[in-house]
Amino acid sequence: MAISHSHDHGAANTPCSPQDTEAFLQEAEALVVRQGQRMTKIRRKVLRLLLDSDGPAKAYDLLANLDGEGAAKPPTIYRALDFLQDTGLVHKIESLNAYVACGHTSHSHSAVFLICDTCKGAEELHATATSASLKAETHAAGFHMTRAVVEVRGICRNCAA
Ligand SMILES: [Zn+2]
Numbered sequence: 001m002a003i004s005h006s007h008d009h010g011a012a013n014t015p016c017s018p019q020d021t022e023a024f025l026q027e028a029e030a031l032v033v034r035q036g037q038r039m040t041k042i043r044r045k046v047l048r049l050l051l052d053s054d055g056p057a058k059a060y061d062l063l064a065n066l067d068g069e070g071a072a073k074p075p076t077i078y079r080a081l082d083f084l085q086d087t088g089l090v091h092k093i094e095s096l097n098a099y100v101a102c103g104h105t106s107h108s109h110s111a112v113f114l115i116c117d118t119c120k121g122a123e124e125l126h127a128t129a130t131s132a133s134l135k136a137e138t139h140a141a142g143f144h145m146t147r148a149v150v151e152v153r154g155i156c157r158n159c160a161a
């Protein structure tokens with residue numbers, strides 16, 4: 001099945017990654033393999049739960065929904081989440097202590113989240129200019145950046161309406 005990648009890169013609410021769970025998982029697996037890694041059962045399951053979640057999910061919510069998959073103990077979940085973050089498939093939003101599936105896996109980026117103080121929703125912004133300047137400025141400071149998540153607080157367009 002061909003997946004269209006055409007999208008408007010200007011809008012905050014237009015993720016580049018497939019919106020369909022199965023399509024996303026397929027792309028995720030290909031990305032993991034390209035990185036010489038393996039998409040294990042637990043990693044896939046955690047990613048699926050994040051994709052199916054309505055908003056940012058906490059680790060213990062994921063744990064509760066694993067249905068006894070593997071040895072579902074907290075360290076297992078955290079290891080899977082760490083792996084998914086390292087591959088760029090998942091981001092952690094520190095201020096919510098929660099995780100979300102990445103909306104922009106097809107291109108390298110720093111994650112910029114618009115977090116609504118009213119509904120607690122978090123939307124990943126397609127922020128290529130911010131990513132580029134963050135990279136340039138951290139590099140100029142002699143700092144080697146491995147990952148960055150920018151958390152912008154405010155009121156989303158639905159709650160403002
Ligand atoms: Zn992302």
Ligand SMILES: [Zn+2]
Pocket residue numbers: 015016103104107126
């Ligand atoms: Zn994008």
Ligand SMILES: [Zn+2]
Pocket residue numbers: 116117118119120121155156157158159160
């Ligand atoms: Zn809102």
